[in-house]
Amino acid sequence: MAVDSDVLVHWAMAGAPHHHTVRECLRREVDEQGQQLGIAHQTLNEFLHVVTDRRRFEHPLPMAEALRFSRGLWRRHDTERITPAVSSHDRLCELMMKYRLGRKRILDTALAAMLEAAGVSRLATLNGRDFEIFPFITVVDPTLGTAGPTEATR
Numbered sequence: 001m002a003v004d005s006d007v008l009v010h011w012a013m014a015g016a017p018h019h020h021t022v023r024e025c026l027r028r029e030v031d032e033q034g035q036q037l038g039i040a041h042q043t044l045n046e047f048l049h050v051v052t053d054r055r056r057f058e059h060p061l062p063m064a065e066a067l068r069f070s071r072g073l074w075r076r077h078d079t080e081r082i083t084p085a086v087s088s089h090d091r092l093c094e095l096m097m098k099y100r101l102g103r104k105r106i107l108d109t110a111l112a113a114m115l116e117a118a119g120v121s122r123l124a125t126l127n128g129r130d131f132e133i134f135p136f137i138t139v140v141d142p143t144l145g146t147a148g149p150t151e152a153t154r
Contacts, residue, residue, distance in 0.1 A: 001029055001140060002038035002082060002115050004125035005046035010142075012051060012061065012069050018126065018143050025124070025142035030078050038120045040082040040111055044070045084110075085117035099133050112137055 010022040029035045048070055051061045073079060091113035101109055112134045115123060121138055123131055128139035
């Protein structure tokens with residue numbers, strides 16, 4: 001299961017509204033189900049941009065702390081590192097044209113294209129609507145249900 005940047009933000013920021021729920025969901029995924037978490041380099045870059053922004057958080061993470069978290073996550077043994085395939089940009093263009101998406105959908109579509117190329121079909125995100133359009137992605141909203149990650153309905 002890949003993890004979107006919004007989930008990483010809630011995981012790392014103790015004051016985030018879904019901090020405990022997201023942490024528990026990801027813990028179950030890794031510890032109880034033995035799954036790896038898929039992390040795209042793009043997702044980590046978005047994470048760094050958000051958690052260090054004083055306009056978004058009263059107490060943003062200092063850059064050094066955010067970088068330690070990001071690097072530590074990227075290097076974990078239970079992380080599947082997702083990088084763009086050679087075909088990822090062409091696939092991004094195809095998806096943007098097929099679904100008539102605008103500029104505000106570029107990053108999510110790029111992530112979807114990377115996940116598809118990597119063979120990753122599940123994505124933990126709090127913004128499920130952004131990914132429901134892609135038939136090859138199953139959205140997992142960590143805030144739904146209490147028995148584990150609940151697959152959002154399409």
